[in-house]
Amino acid sequence: MGVVMARRRAASHWWRHGLAAAAAVMVSACVNPAFRQSIGEYGTLTKAAAAQQNARVAQIAAAEAERIRADLAARRADLRLKPDCAARLLSDPSGGGGPAPACGLVEAGGKPVAQAPGFANVIALTAALSDYAEELIALAADSTEDQAAFARSVTDLGTAVGGLEGAVRTAGGGAAASDAPRIDAVAGLLAETGSLYLAQRRAAVLKRIVVAADPVVQAATGLLSGADDRVQLYYRAELATALLQAQDHASAVASDPGSSVADVRAAQDALFAQLAAYNGQGADTLRFQAIGEAHAKLAQAARAGASPRALEAAIAAIVHLAGTADSTLDALDGKRADGRGRRRTWQSR
Amino acid sequence: MAVKVNGLAAWSDAHQALAENMASALQLLQDAPYSADPASPYQQAQAAAQALAGQGRELAVLGLGQIDAAIAGGPEMAQIAASAAQAKREADLLAKATKTVGKISAAVGSVSALVGKIAALPLV
Numbered sequence: 338m339g340v341v342m343a344r345r346r347a348a349s350h351w352w353r354h355g356l357a358a359a360a361a362v363m364v365s366a367c368v369n370p371a372f373r374q375s376i377g378e379y380g381t382l383t384k385a386a387a388a389q390q391n392a393r394v395a396q397i398a399a400a401e402a403e404r405i406r407a408d409l410a411a412r413r414a415d416l417r418l419k420p421d422c423a424a425r426l427l428s429d430p431s432g433g434g435g436p437a438p439a440c441g442l443v444e445a446g447g448k449p450v451a452q453a454p455g456f457a458n459v460i461a462l463t464a465a466l467s468d469y470a471e472e473l474i475a476l477a478a479d480s481t482e483d484q485a486a487f488a489r490s491v492t493d494l495g496t497a498v499g500g501l502e503g504a505v506r507t508a509g510g511g512a513a514a515s516d517a518p519r520i521d522a523v524a525g526l527l528a529e530t531g532s533l534y535l536a537q538r539r540a541a542v543l544k545r546i547v548v549a550a551d552p553v554v555q556a557a558t559g560l561l562s563g564a565d566d567r568v569q570l571y572y573r574a575e576l577a578t579a580l581l582q583a584q585d586h587a588s589a590v591a592s593d594p595g596s597s598v599a600d601v602r603a604a605q606d607a608l609f610a611q612l613a614a615y616n617g618q619g620a621d622t623l624r625f626q627a628i629g630e631a632h633a634k635l636a637q638a639a640r641a642g643a644s645p646r647a648l649e650a651a652i653a654a655i656v657h658l659a660g661t662a663d664s665t666l667d668a669l670d671g672k673r674a675d676g677r678g679r680r681r682t683w684q685s686r
Numbered sequence: 687m688a689v690k691v692n693g694l695a696a697w698s699d700a701h702q703a704l705a706e707n708m709a710s711a712l713q714l715l716q717d718a719p720y721s722a723d724p725a726s727p728y729q730q731a732q733a734a735a736q737a738l739a740g741q742g743r744e745l746a747v748l749g750l751g752q753i754d755a756a757i758a759g760g761p762e763m764a765q766i767a768a769s770a771a772q773a774k775r776e777a778d779l780l781a782k783a784t785k786t787v788g789k790i791s792a793a794v795g796s797v798s799a800l801v802g803k804i805a806a807l808p809l810v
Contacts, residue, residue: 394750401747456750458757465766472773476780535780542776550769557762560753563694567749570701574742577708581735584715588728592720 372635372643373477375651376543379635380474382658383628387467390561390625393568394456394463402453415445459564466557469550476543544639551636558629565626569619576615583611627658694756697749704742711735 409416422440442450583604590596590604631654638647714731721728757763 397747397750454747454751454754456754458754458763459750462757462763462766465763465770469766469770469773472770472777475777476773535783538783539780542773542780546769546773546776549772550766553762553765553769556760557766560757560760560762564750564753566701567697567746567753570742570749571746574739574746577739577742578736581732581739585732588720589722 371648371652372638373540373543375638375648375655376473376547376635377477379631379655379658380470380477382631382655383470384467384474386625386628387463387470390565390568391460391463393572394459394564397568397571398454398456405451405453409450414450416442416450417445419443456564459561462557463561463564466554466561469554473543473546476539476546540643544643547632547639548636551632554632555629558625558632562625562629565624572618573615576611576618580608580611580615583608624658627654631655631658694749694752697745697752700745701749704738704745708735708738708742711738 419441421438425437425440427437444450587601587604587608591601631651634647634651634654638644638651641647711731711734714727715735718726718728718731723729724733
Protein backbone atom coordinates (compact mmCIF):
# COMPACT_ATOMS: atom_id res chain seq x y z
CA MET A 338 0.00 0.00 0.00
CA GLY A 339 2.81 2.34 0.99
CA VAL A 340 4.64 1.49 -2.22
CA VAL A 341 1.55 2.36 -4.29
CA MET A 342 1.19 5.70 -2.48
CA ALA A 343 4.87 6.48 -3.02
CA ARG A 344 4.53 5.69 -6.74
CA ARG A 345 1.44 7.88 -7.03
CA ARG A 346 3.26 10.73 -5.23
CA ALA A 347 6.25 10.35 -7.54
CA ALA A 348 4.00 10.28 -10.61
CA SER A 349 2.19 13.41 -9.44
CA HIS A 350 5.56 15.06 -8.73
CA TRP A 351 6.90 14.37 -12.23
CA TRP A 352 3.58 15.25 -13.86
CA ARG A 353 3.75 18.69 -12.21
CA HIS A 354 7.39 19.10 -13.22
CA GLY A 355 6.57 18.09 -16.77
CA LEU A 356 3.61 20.43 -17.01
CA ALA A 357 5.62 23.38 -15.74
CA ALA A 358 8.49 22.60 -18.09
CA ALA A 359 6.11 22.28 -21.05
CA ALA A 360 4.50 25.59 -20.12
CA ALA A 361 7.94 27.20 -19.96
CA VAL A 362 8.79 25.91 -23.42
CA MET A 363 5.45 27.07 -24.84
CA VAL A 364 5.73 30.55 -23.36
CA SER A 365 9.36 30.99 -24.38
CA ALA A 366 8.37 30.20 -27.97
CA CYS A 367 6.07 33.25 -27.93
CA VAL A 368 8.79 35.65 -26.79
CA ASN A 369 10.78 37.27 -29.58
CA PRO A 370 13.43 39.64 -28.23
CA ALA A 371 14.15 41.08 -31.71
CA PHE A 372 10.71 42.70 -31.83
CA ARG A 373 11.15 44.26 -28.40
CA GLN A 374 14.66 45.45 -29.28
CA SER A 375 13.43 46.90 -32.59
CA ILE A 376 10.78 48.88 -30.74
CA GLY A 377 13.38 50.19 -28.30
CA GLU A 378 15.64 51.26 -31.16
CA TYR A 379 12.71 52.89 -32.94
CA GLY A 380 11.78 54.79 -29.78
CA THR A 381 15.32 56.08 -29.34
CA LEU A 382 15.52 57.30 -32.95
CA THR A 383 12.09 58.94 -32.75
CA LYS A 384 13.03 60.78 -29.57
CA ALA A 385 16.25 62.03 -31.21
CA ALA A 386 14.31 63.21 -34.28
CA ALA A 387 11.71 64.98 -32.14
CA ALA A 388 14.37 66.80 -30.14
CA GLN A 389 16.17 67.82 -33.34
CA GLN A 390 12.99 69.04 -35.05
CA ASN A 391 11.76 71.02 -32.06
CA ALA A 392 15.14 72.72 -31.69
CA ARG A 393 15.03 73.76 -35.35
CA VAL A 394 11.43 74.97 -35.22
CA ALA A 395 12.25 77.02 -32.11
CA GLN A 396 15.27 78.48 -33.94
CA ILE A 397 13.06 79.49 -36.87
CA ALA A 398 10.53 81.11 -34.52
CA ALA A 399 13.32 83.06 -32.82
CA ALA A 400 14.91 84.06 -36.15
CA GLU A 401 11.56 85.29 -37.47
CA ALA A 402 10.92 87.31 -34.30
CA GLU A 403 14.36 88.87 -34.70
CA ARG A 404 13.71 89.58 -38.38
CA ILE A 405 10.47 91.39 -37.57
CA ARG A 406 12.18 93.53 -34.93
CA ALA A 407 15.13 94.31 -37.22
CA ASP A 408 12.74 95.28 -40.02
CA LEU A 409 10.81 97.64 -37.71
CA ALA A 410 14.04 99.34 -36.70
CA ALA A 411 15.41 99.49 -40.26
CA ARG A 412 12.21 101.15 -41.47
CA ARG A 413 12.26 103.47 -38.45
CA ALA A 414 8.70 102.38 -37.83
CA ASP A 415 6.76 104.77 -35.61
CA LEU A 416 5.18 102.45 -33.03
CA ARG A 417 2.06 103.38 -31.05
CA LEU A 418 -0.08 101.70 -28.40
CA LYS A 419 -3.30 100.02 -29.52
CA PRO A 420 -6.42 101.53 -27.96
CA ASP A 421 -7.13 98.05 -26.44
CA CYS A 422 -4.34 98.74 -23.96
CA ALA A 423 -6.79 100.81 -21.92
CA ALA A 424 -8.81 97.68 -21.08
CA ARG A 425 -6.02 96.38 -18.87
CA LEU A 426 -6.43 99.39 -16.63
CA LEU A 427 -10.06 98.48 -16.04
CA SER A 428 -9.91 94.68 -15.77
CA ASP A 429 -9.04 92.89 -12.58
CA PRO A 430 -6.90 89.92 -13.63
CA SER A 431 -8.12 87.88 -10.64
CA GLY A 432 -11.79 88.85 -10.96
CA GLY A 433 -14.60 87.39 -13.13
CA GLY A 434 -15.08 88.95 -16.56
CA GLY A 435 -12.33 86.96 -18.29
CA PRO A 436 -8.78 87.95 -19.06
CA ALA A 437 -8.13 91.45 -20.35
CA PRO A 438 -6.88 91.61 -23.95
CA ALA A 439 -3.14 91.86 -24.23
CA CYS A 440 -1.80 95.34 -24.87
CA GLY A 441 -0.30 95.53 -28.35
CA LEU A 442 1.49 97.87 -30.70
CA VAL A 443 0.61 99.22 -34.11
CA GLU A 444 2.42 101.50 -36.47
CA ALA A 445 1.29 105.10 -36.54
CA GLY A 446 -1.98 105.15 -38.48
CA GLY A 447 -3.04 101.75 -37.15
CA LYS A 448 -1.06 99.38 -39.39
CA PRO A 449 -0.66 96.13 -37.42
CA VAL A 450 2.81 95.10 -36.35
CA ALA A 451 3.71 91.65 -37.68
CA GLN A 452 3.46 88.93 -35.02
CA ALA A 453 6.32 86.51 -34.52
CA PRO A 454 5.20 82.91 -35.10
CA GLY A 455 5.55 80.49 -32.19
CA PHE A 456 4.57 77.20 -33.89
CA ALA A 457 3.44 76.01 -30.46
CA ASN A 458 1.26 73.22 -31.88
CA VAL A 459 4.00 71.80 -34.09
CA ILE A 460 6.28 71.76 -31.06
CA ALA A 461 3.57 70.20 -28.85
CA LEU A 462 2.72 67.42 -31.34
CA THR A 463 6.41 66.62 -31.77
CA ALA A 464 6.76 66.49 -27.98
CA ALA A 465 3.69 64.21 -27.73
CA LEU A 466 5.23 61.82 -30.28
CA SER A 467 8.45 61.93 -28.28
CA ASP A 468 6.50 61.01 -25.10
CA TYR A 469 4.95 58.07 -26.92
CA ALA A 470 8.43 56.97 -28.01
CA GLU A 471 9.64 57.34 -24.42
CA GLU A 472 6.91 54.99 -23.16
CA LEU A 473 7.72 52.48 -25.90
CA ILE A 474 11.35 52.55 -24.76
CA ALA A 475 10.22 51.92 -21.16
CA LEU A 476 8.03 48.98 -22.21
CA ALA A 477 10.69 47.55 -24.48
CA ALA A 478 13.44 47.97 -21.91
CA ASP A 479 15.52 44.96 -21.01
CA SER A 480 13.37 43.22 -18.42
CA THR A 481 16.09 40.85 -17.18
CA GLU A 482 16.22 42.53 -13.78
CA ASP A 483 12.42 42.48 -13.42
CA GLN A 484 12.35 38.83 -14.34
CA ALA A 485 15.16 37.99 -11.92
CA ALA A 486 13.31 39.80 -9.13
CA PHE A 487 10.12 37.92 -10.00
CA ALA A 488 11.91 34.56 -10.07
CA ARG A 489 13.58 35.32 -6.73
CA SER A 490 10.23 36.27 -5.20
CA VAL A 491 8.52 33.09 -6.40
CA THR A 492 11.38 30.92 -5.16
CA ASP A 493 11.26 32.69 -1.82
CA LEU A 494 7.52 32.16 -1.80
CA GLY A 495 8.03 28.42 -2.32
CA THR A 496 10.48 28.32 0.59
CA ALA A 497 8.14 30.38 2.74
CA VAL A 498 5.17 28.12 1.97
CA GLY A 499 7.29 25.07 2.77
CA GLY A 500 8.32 26.71 6.03
CA LEU A 501 4.75 27.62 6.83
CA GLU A 502 3.59 24.07 6.22
CA GLY A 503 6.31 22.77 8.52
CA ALA A 504 5.47 25.33 11.18
CA VAL A 505 1.76 24.48 11.03
CA ARG A 506 2.49 20.76 11.31
CA THR A 507 4.80 21.33 14.24
CA ALA A 508 2.23 23.61 15.89
CA GLY A 509 -0.40 20.92 15.40
CA GLY A 510 1.91 18.30 16.91
CA GLY A 511 2.46 16.51 13.57
CA ALA A 512 5.67 15.39 11.93
CA ALA A 513 8.01 17.84 10.20
CA ALA A 514 7.13 18.71 6.59
CA SER A 515 8.44 16.14 4.16
CA ASP A 516 7.25 17.91 1.02
CA ALA A 517 9.43 21.03 1.37
CA PRO A 518 11.97 20.00 -1.32
CA ARG A 519 9.11 19.25 -3.71
CA ILE A 520 7.54 22.66 -3.07
CA ASP A 521 10.92 24.30 -3.72
CA ALA A 522 11.31 22.45 -7.02
CA VAL A 523 7.84 23.37 -8.20
CA ALA A 524 8.40 26.99 -7.13
CA GLY A 525 11.62 27.04 -9.17
CA LEU A 526 9.80 25.92 -12.28
CA LEU A 527 6.94 28.27 -11.55
CA ALA A 528 9.44 31.13 -11.28
CA GLU A 529 10.95 30.24 -14.64
CA THR A 530 7.54 29.99 -16.29
CA GLY A 531 6.37 33.18 -14.64
CA SER A 532 9.45 35.10 -15.80
CA LEU A 533 8.89 33.93 -19.33
CA TYR A 534 5.24 34.87 -18.97
CA LEU A 535 6.25 38.41 -17.95
CA ALA A 536 8.53 38.69 -20.98
CA GLN A 537 5.78 37.32 -23.22
CA ARG A 538 3.25 39.73 -21.72
CA ARG A 539 5.64 42.64 -22.28
CA ALA A 540 6.00 41.66 -25.95
CA ALA A 541 2.22 41.18 -26.29
CA VAL A 542 1.53 44.60 -24.79
CA LEU A 543 4.06 46.21 -27.14
CA LYS A 544 2.47 44.56 -30.15
CA ARG A 545 -1.03 45.63 -29.09
CA ILE A 546 0.03 49.24 -28.46
CA VAL A 547 2.02 49.57 -31.68
CA VAL A 548 -0.89 48.20 -33.74
CA ALA A 549 -3.49 50.37 -31.96
CA ALA A 550 -1.39 53.54 -32.16
CA ASP A 551 -0.28 53.10 -35.78
CA PRO A 552 -3.13 55.10 -37.43
CA VAL A 553 -2.52 58.12 -35.22
CA VAL A 554 1.26 57.80 -35.52
CA GLN A 555 0.81 57.83 -39.30
CA ALA A 556 -1.39 60.95 -39.08
CA ALA A 557 1.05 62.69 -36.75
CA THR A 558 4.15 61.79 -38.74
CA GLY A 559 2.33 62.93 -41.89
CA LEU A 560 1.82 66.37 -40.37
CA LEU A 561 5.31 66.48 -38.88
CA SER A 562 6.80 65.34 -42.18
CA GLY A 563 5.12 68.38 -43.74
CA ALA A 564 6.62 70.56 -41.01
CA ASP A 565 9.94 68.88 -41.71
CA ASP A 566 9.73 69.88 -45.40
CA ARG A 567 9.08 73.49 -44.43
CA VAL A 568 11.93 73.51 -41.92
CA GLN A 569 14.25 72.18 -44.63
CA LEU A 570 13.03 74.83 -47.08
CA TYR A 571 13.64 77.57 -44.49
CA TYR A 572 17.27 76.55 -43.96
CA ARG A 573 17.89 75.91 -47.66
CA ALA A 574 16.45 79.33 -48.58
CA GLU A 575 18.73 81.00 -46.04
CA LEU A 576 21.70 79.09 -47.43
CA ALA A 577 20.65 79.93 -51.02
CA THR A 578 20.77 83.62 -50.11
CA ALA A 579 24.27 83.23 -48.69
CA LEU A 580 25.32 81.14 -51.70
CA LEU A 581 24.08 83.77 -54.18
CA GLN A 582 25.91 86.49 -52.27
CA ALA A 583 29.12 84.43 -52.29
CA GLN A 584 28.74 83.76 -56.04
CA ASP A 585 28.13 87.47 -56.72
CA HIS A 586 31.19 88.43 -54.71
CA ALA A 587 33.36 85.82 -56.47
CA SER A 588 32.13 87.04 -59.90
CA ALA A 589 32.84 90.67 -58.97
CA VAL A 590 36.36 89.88 -57.74
CA ALA A 591 37.17 87.68 -60.75
CA SER A 592 36.03 90.37 -63.23
CA ASP A 593 37.94 93.13 -61.45
CA PRO A 594 41.33 93.55 -63.25
CA GLY A 595 42.73 95.14 -60.10
CA SER A 596 42.23 92.06 -57.89
CA SER A 597 45.06 89.58 -57.34
CA VAL A 598 44.90 85.81 -57.91
CA ALA A 599 44.94 85.44 -54.12
CA ASP A 600 41.85 87.69 -53.89
CA VAL A 601 40.08 85.59 -56.52
CA ARG A 602 41.12 82.40 -54.75
CA ALA A 603 39.81 83.67 -51.39
CA ALA A 604 36.47 84.68 -52.92
CA GLN A 605 36.16 81.34 -54.71
CA ASP A 606 37.09 79.42 -51.54
CA ALA A 607 34.25 81.21 -49.77
CA LEU A 608 31.91 80.27 -52.62
CA PHE A 609 32.94 76.58 -52.45
CA ALA A 610 32.37 76.63 -48.70
CA GLN A 611 28.85 78.04 -49.13
CA LEU A 612 28.17 75.48 -51.84
CA ALA A 613 29.13 72.64 -49.49
CA ALA A 614 26.85 74.07 -46.79
CA TYR A 615 23.95 74.34 -49.25
CA ASN A 616 24.39 70.75 -50.45
CA GLY A 617 24.89 69.44 -46.93
CA GLN A 618 21.70 70.96 -45.51
CA GLY A 619 19.38 68.27 -44.18
CA ALA A 620 21.86 65.41 -44.49
CA ASP A 621 21.97 65.03 -40.70
CA THR A 622 18.22 65.19 -40.27
CA LEU A 623 16.11 62.28 -39.07
CA ARG A 624 13.04 62.49 -41.26
CA PHE A 625 9.54 62.02 -39.93
CA GLN A 626 8.52 60.27 -43.11
CA ALA A 627 11.03 57.51 -42.29
CA ILE A 628 9.70 57.44 -38.72
CA GLY A 629 6.17 56.86 -39.99
CA GLU A 630 7.33 54.15 -42.38
CA ALA A 631 9.30 52.34 -39.68
CA HIS A 632 6.30 52.43 -37.31
CA ALA A 633 4.05 51.03 -40.04
CA LYS A 634 6.49 48.14 -40.56
CA LEU A 635 6.60 47.47 -36.82
CA ALA A 636 2.79 47.39 -36.71
CA GLN A 637 2.80 45.06 -39.70
CA ALA A 638 5.30 42.79 -37.93
CA ALA A 639 3.16 42.86 -34.78
CA ARG A 640 0.05 41.87 -36.74
CA ALA A 641 1.99 39.00 -38.29
CA GLY A 642 2.99 37.78 -34.80
CA ALA A 643 6.49 39.22 -35.18
CA SER A 644 7.30 36.66 -37.88
CA PRO A 645 10.92 36.67 -39.03
CA ARG A 646 10.00 38.03 -42.48
CA ALA A 647 7.84 40.88 -41.13
CA LEU A 648 10.48 41.69 -38.53
CA GLU A 649 13.16 41.80 -41.20
CA ALA A 650 11.15 44.47 -43.07
CA ALA A 651 10.65 46.44 -39.85
CA ILE A 652 14.33 46.24 -38.99
CA ALA A 653 15.25 47.35 -42.53
CA ALA A 654 12.94 50.37 -42.13
CA ILE A 655 14.55 51.23 -38.80
CA VAL A 656 18.04 50.84 -40.27
CA HIS A 657 16.93 53.17 -43.08
CA LEU A 658 15.64 55.63 -40.49
CA ALA A 659 18.93 55.33 -38.65
CA GLY A 660 20.84 55.76 -41.89
CA THR A 661 19.25 59.17 -42.48
CA ALA A 662 21.27 60.67 -39.68
CA ASP A 663 24.72 59.25 -39.13
CA SER A 664 25.87 62.13 -36.98
CA THR A 665 22.86 61.89 -34.70
CA LEU A 666 23.31 58.16 -34.33
CA ASP A 667 27.00 58.47 -33.65
CA ALA A 668 26.06 60.74 -30.78
CA LEU A 669 23.47 58.21 -29.57
CA ASP A 670 25.61 55.13 -30.06
CA GLY A 671 29.39 55.43 -29.83
CA LYS A 672 29.77 51.86 -31.09
CA ARG A 673 28.62 52.90 -34.53
CA ALA A 674 31.61 55.12 -35.24
CA ASP A 675 32.74 52.95 -38.16
CA GLY A 676 29.26 52.93 -39.69
CA ARG A 677 29.01 49.14 -39.49
CA GLY A 678 28.35 48.57 -35.82
CA ARG A 679 24.58 48.88 -36.04
CA ARG A 680 24.27 46.38 -38.87
CA ARG A 681 26.33 43.91 -36.87
CA THR A 682 24.03 44.48 -33.91
CA TRP A 683 20.97 43.63 -35.95
CA GLN A 684 22.54 40.55 -37.41
CA SER A 685 23.53 39.36 -33.98
CA ARG A 686 19.92 39.36 -32.85
CA MET B 687 5.94 89.92 -54.10
CA ALA B 688 4.47 88.45 -50.94
CA VAL B 689 3.59 84.77 -51.06
CA LYS B 690 -0.15 84.03 -50.71
CA VAL B 691 -1.06 80.44 -50.06
CA ASN B 692 -4.39 79.00 -48.90
CA GLY B 693 -4.22 75.37 -47.87
CA LEU B 694 -1.66 72.61 -47.51
CA ALA B 695 -1.97 71.36 -51.12
CA ALA B 696 -1.47 74.85 -52.52
CA TRP B 697 1.71 75.08 -50.50
CA SER B 698 3.26 72.22 -52.48
CA ASP B 699 2.28 73.91 -55.74
CA ALA B 700 3.85 77.19 -54.58
CA HIS B 701 6.97 75.29 -53.49
CA GLN B 702 7.26 73.68 -56.91
CA ALA B 703 6.68 77.03 -58.70
CA LEU B 704 9.35 78.65 -56.53
CA ALA B 705 11.91 76.02 -57.53
CA GLU B 706 11.01 76.44 -61.21
CA ASN B 707 11.32 80.24 -61.01
CA MET B 708 14.64 79.89 -59.24
CA ALA B 709 15.88 77.59 -62.02
CA SER B 710 14.93 80.27 -64.61
CA ALA B 711 16.68 83.01 -62.62
CA LEU B 712 19.83 80.89 -62.25
CA GLN B 713 19.78 80.14 -65.98
CA LEU B 714 19.73 83.91 -66.70
CA LEU B 715 22.46 84.44 -64.14
CA GLN B 716 24.62 81.73 -65.67
CA ASP B 717 24.42 83.24 -69.15
CA ALA B 718 24.66 86.97 -68.32
CA PRO B 719 28.13 88.54 -68.33
CA TYR B 720 29.08 90.07 -65.00
CA SER B 721 28.20 93.75 -64.64
CA ALA B 722 27.92 96.04 -61.63
CA ASP B 723 25.23 98.08 -63.40
CA PRO B 724 21.94 97.58 -61.52
CA ALA B 725 20.06 97.66 -64.85
CA SER B 726 22.22 94.91 -66.41
CA PRO B 727 20.79 91.45 -67.05
CA TYR B 728 23.33 90.00 -64.57
CA GLN B 729 22.26 92.27 -61.71
CA GLN B 730 18.59 91.78 -62.53
CA ALA B 731 19.02 88.02 -62.51
CA GLN B 732 20.92 88.25 -59.20
CA ALA B 733 18.16 90.37 -57.70
CA ALA B 734 15.48 87.95 -58.93
CA ALA B 735 17.32 84.95 -57.50
CA GLN B 736 17.83 86.73 -54.16
CA ALA B 737 14.15 87.67 -54.05
CA LEU B 738 13.15 84.08 -54.75
CA ALA B 739 15.40 82.82 -51.96
CA GLY B 740 13.70 85.32 -49.63
CA GLN B 741 10.31 84.10 -50.81
CA GLY B 742 11.41 80.55 -50.06
CA ARG B 743 12.01 81.57 -46.44
CA GLU B 744 8.60 83.30 -46.33
CA LEU B 745 6.90 80.28 -47.88
CA ALA B 746 8.52 78.01 -45.27
CA VAL B 747 7.30 80.18 -42.38
CA LEU B 748 3.83 80.43 -43.90
CA GLY B 749 3.70 76.66 -44.39
CA LEU B 750 4.80 75.99 -40.81
CA GLY B 751 2.02 78.29 -39.64
CA GLN B 752 -0.50 76.30 -41.72
CA ILE B 753 0.68 73.01 -40.24
CA ASP B 754 0.53 74.57 -36.78
CA ALA B 755 -3.10 75.56 -37.40
CA ALA B 756 -3.93 72.11 -38.81
CA ILE B 757 -2.51 70.47 -35.67
CA ALA B 758 -4.45 72.87 -33.43
CA GLY B 759 -7.69 71.90 -35.16
CA GLY B 760 -7.01 68.13 -35.37
CA PRO B 761 -7.27 65.19 -32.96
CA GLU B 762 -3.70 63.90 -33.39
CA MET B 763 -2.20 65.56 -30.33
CA ALA B 764 -4.81 64.12 -27.92
CA GLN B 765 -4.67 60.71 -29.60
CA ILE B 766 -0.88 60.43 -29.40
CA ALA B 767 -1.01 61.51 -25.76
CA ALA B 768 -3.62 58.79 -25.09
CA SER B 769 -1.38 56.17 -26.72
CA ALA B 770 1.55 57.28 -24.57
CA ALA B 771 -0.65 57.12 -21.44
CA GLN B 772 -1.81 53.61 -22.33
CA ALA B 773 1.78 52.44 -22.81
CA LYS B 774 2.69 53.92 -19.42
CA ARG B 775 -0.24 52.17 -17.72
CA GLU B 776 0.84 48.83 -19.19
CA ALA B 777 4.46 49.36 -18.10
CA ASP B 778 3.26 50.19 -14.59
CA LEU B 779 1.05 47.06 -14.49
CA LEU B 780 4.02 44.87 -15.45
CA ALA B 781 6.16 46.42 -12.75
CA LYS B 782 3.32 45.93 -10.25
CA ALA B 783 2.99 42.21 -11.12
CA THR B 784 6.63 41.66 -10.16
CA LYS B 785 6.26 43.60 -6.93
CA THR B 786 3.02 41.79 -5.95
CA VAL B 787 4.71 38.39 -5.93
CA GLY B 788 7.48 39.86 -3.78
CA LYS B 789 4.93 41.20 -1.30
CA ILE B 790 3.06 37.86 -1.11
CA SER B 791 6.35 36.09 -0.53
CA ALA B 792 7.21 38.46 2.32
CA ALA B 793 3.73 38.08 3.85
CA VAL B 794 3.85 34.26 3.80
CA GLY B 795 7.35 34.40 5.28
CA SER B 796 6.04 36.57 8.13
CA VAL B 797 3.14 34.22 8.84
CA SER B 798 5.49 31.25 8.74
CA ALA B 799 7.77 32.89 11.30
CA LEU B 800 4.81 33.81 13.50
CA VAL B 801 3.37 30.28 13.43
CA GLY B 802 6.83 28.95 14.19
CA LYS B 803 7.05 31.18 17.25
CA ILE B 804 3.58 30.18 18.45
CA ALA B 805 4.49 26.51 18.03
CA ALA B 806 7.59 27.03 20.12
CA LEU B 807 5.56 28.43 23.05
CA PRO B 808 5.17 26.02 26.00
CA LEU B 809 1.68 24.55 26.15
CA VAL B 810 -0.19 25.71 29.21
